Amino acid sequence: MIAPRMQPVGFWRRYAAWSLDAAIVGLPAIALAWSRTQSALREVPRAFDVLSARLATLMIDGLRSTQEPLSMMLGWLHGGALHAESLALQAALCRALQPGLTAFLLFAAIYWVGCERSPWQATPGKRALGLVVTDIEQRPLGLGRALARHVAGIASWLTLNLGHALAAVPPQKRALHDHLAGTRVLQIEGDSRLPAWARGWLGLQLVFAVALIVSLTLTMQDALRLAVENAL
Secondary structure, eight states: OOOOOEEEOOHHHHHHHHHHHHHHHHHHHHHHHHHHHHHHHTHHHHHHHHHHHHHHHHHHHHHHTTOOHHHHHHHHHHHTTTHHHHHHHHHHHHHHHHHHHHHHHHHHHHHHHHHHTSTTOSOHHHHHTTEEEEETTSOOOOHHHHHHHHHHHHHHHHTTTHHHHGGGSTTTOOOHHHHHHTEEEEEESSOOSOOHHHHHHHHHHHHHHHHHHHHHHHHHHHHHHHHHHHHO
16 A cells, blocks of 8 residues: 655644634633633623723823823833733733633643544544644654643744744744654645635634724723723
8 A cells, every 4th residue: 555645734724723623622621611711701891991990090190281192101101000900900811711721721632642643643623634743754643742742832832923833934844843842744645725614714713803803992992981981
């Protein structure tokens, strides 16, 4: 039997596969942590309202003092005028995210390591896009190397995703964690272009991201406007 020809795979195909897997892992993680997340989420709007009220007061005081806007904002940053309120909002966000993130990380370790060392040599997301994970010699991963690859992924995240972006650099197209763990992500012979359904999946994520940014921006504007009206 002739082994299939394999070639290095680039960033977007890898990202499409990862995002599919993240959705598969994320749904049960959110479901498991939802009760704790829901109660913690109630603290976030309250903390944001306190921050907005403080910011509105500072803005009104600054306008009354005829201080230049840039100098006024620099004074807030360096003077710590919003320090306590910002810390309170950060703490509320952390409490809201912690249960789901903890569940996700636990499920992700089992999911990625187990799938990549299995006979599939891939997670369901990678398999859907014709990808496999191998060592440098294109051999299947053992448990130790699969675990090392998953742990090394921390380095790719800590570099603000520059480690992941290395997957776009030819000829090897290996992410930072692949270099650290001695692994490769390869595509089994076939069309290197993204299939239509994968392009649609990426487009859906883009639409969701834009909608989320717009929604958050409008919410922040409304909260700040209400805070200014109350302060006046």
